[in-house]
Amino acid sequence: MQGRVTKGGAPVPVGYARLLNAGGDFVAEVPLGEDGGFRFFAAPGDWTVRVLAPGGISADLGVSAANGEISEFEVAV
Amino acid sequence: MSRSDVLVDADWVEAHRDDPGVVLVEVDEDTSAYDKGHIRGAVKIDWKQDLQDPVRRDFVDRAGFEALLSERGISNDDTVILYGGNNNWFAAYAYWYFKLYGHQNVKLLDGGRKKWELDSRELVTEVPQRAATSYKAQEQDSSIRAFRDEVVAAIGSKNLIDVRSPDEFAGRLLAPAHLPQEQAQRGGHVPTARNVPWSKAAEDDGTFKSDDALRELYSGAGVDFGTDTIAYCRIGERSAHTWFVMHELLGQPNVKNYDGSWTEYGSLVGVPIELGDGS
Numbered sequence: 001m002q003g004r005v006t007k008g009g010a011p012v013p014v015g016y017a018r019l020l021n022a023g024g025d026f027v028a029e030v031p032l033g034e035d036g037g038f039r040f041f042a043a044p045g046d047w048t049v050r051v052l053a054p055g056g057i058s059a060d061l062g063v064s065a066a067n068g069e070i071s072e073f074e075v076a077v
Numbered sequence: 078m079s080r081s082d083v084l085v086d087a088d089w090v091e092a093h094r095d096d097p098g099v100v101l102v103e104v105d106e107d108t109s110a111y112d113k114g115h116i117r118g119a120v121k122i123d124w125k126q127d128l129q130d131p132v133r134r135d136f137v138d139r140a141g142f143e144a145l146l147s148e149r150g151i152s153n154d155d156t157v158i159l160y161g162g163n164n165n166w167f168a169a170y171a172y173w174y175f176k177l178y179g180h181q182n183v184k185l186l187d188g189g190r191k192k193w194e195l196d197s198r199e200l201v202t203e204v205p206q207r208a209a210t211s212y213k214a215q216e217q218d219s220s221i222r223a224f225r226d227e228v229v230a231a232i233g234s235k236n237l238i239d240v241r242s243p244d245e246f247a248g249r250l251l252a253p254a255h256l257p258q259e260q261a262q263r264g265g266h267v268p269t270a271r272n273v274p275w276s277k278a279a280e281d282d283g284t285f286k287s288d289d290a291l292r293e294l295y296s297g298a299g300v301d302f303g304t305d306t307i308a309y310c311r312i313g314e315r316s317a318h319t320w321f322v323m324h325e326l327l328g329q330p331n332v333k334n335y336d337g338s339w340t341e342y343g344s345l346v347g348v349p350i351e352l353g354d355g356s
Contacts, residue, residue, distance in 0.1 A: 014194055014197075015194075015195070016191060016195075018281070021242075021243070021244075023243075025242070025243060025274060025276070025277075026242075026274060026276030026277075027242050027244070028242075029163070029164065031107075031110075031162065031191075043244070043249070043250070050281070052191075052195060052281060052282070053195070054194070054195050054196070054197045055197075058281065
């Protein structure tokens with residue numbers, strides 16, 4: 001799955017995206033790219049992406065992954 | 078020992094980074110992170126290029142470690158402050174590695190690079206120039222490093238803590254979700270191992286939880302605080318994070334990091350493997 005983090009329409013280049021499993025447990029984390037982008041390789045199923053950014057920002061997004069598909073989304077914080 | 082003997086915060090770093098006798102060292106998995114920006118005054122150690130033997134699967138030898146630290150301008154009397162990305166995985170690994178070679182005065186920056194960034198603290202690109210030193214290392218301290226045979230012998234007698242994600246523990250995945258699938262021959266875990274993912278020891282911002290919360294976390298998972306402990310993961314860096322928790326924060330006397338970890342164990346001929354999520 002891959003996504004982009006934006007704030008006011010502009011990419012957020014400093015921050016982190018965490019992947020949490022259905023139980024809310026940490027699975028993976030990556031720093032955001034300069035374009036606010038992030039990517040995870042995840043097994044099919046339901047996940048939560050938690051975005052952490054400066055200024056105390058912490059936002060959760062529920063995502064579903066399916067085999068052979070790329071889930072794409074934008075997270076506005 | 079108290080927490081401040083092993084852990085410092087960002088305010089401490091900003092106040093002391095220019096003290097003679099204090100050296101900041103950044104250690105990352107993504108070694109380009111330092112180049113893009115680092116805490117002013119920090120030198121870089123590449124956990125792969127600098128700390129691993131290029132041919133054998135082992136660490137650089139004592140002379141190699143001495144040459145590395147001498148070249149970085151780190152002396153035996155320096156207080157080394159380690160930090161890095163991935164919630165301080167590799168900084169914790171380097172901490173354990175420094176201790177392995179006998180450097181006692183070493184601490185982690187709580188929250189590592191991530192918390193520094195989330196707090197919008199300054200990162201710079203200028204690389205500090207430190208005069209070379211004549212660093213002298215000890216022989217490796219085997220009381221904190223576990224090898225393959227000891228791990229097999231520990232089944233049923235010592236705490237084995239598997240700090241990987243539940244999917245890796247159960248055998249559904251062979252590597253963390255954000256890395257290409259680097260292979261052990263088999264998935265699963267060492268029989269009797271308890272799964273306490275490293276991440277449960279830290280908050281979202283990368284800082285360590287309180288001693289009480291940590292003690293409850295591990296005892297709740299069935300870790301016996303009256304018994305010796307071996308921690309492992311895939312290649313021994315996440316388990317160094319847990320080694321730090323058990324040995325440095327909670328003061329457990331006999332804790333080893335099994336750096337061969339699952340990439341070794343999961344490919345060994347003849348050793349027992351357990352699948353599934355455990356009890």
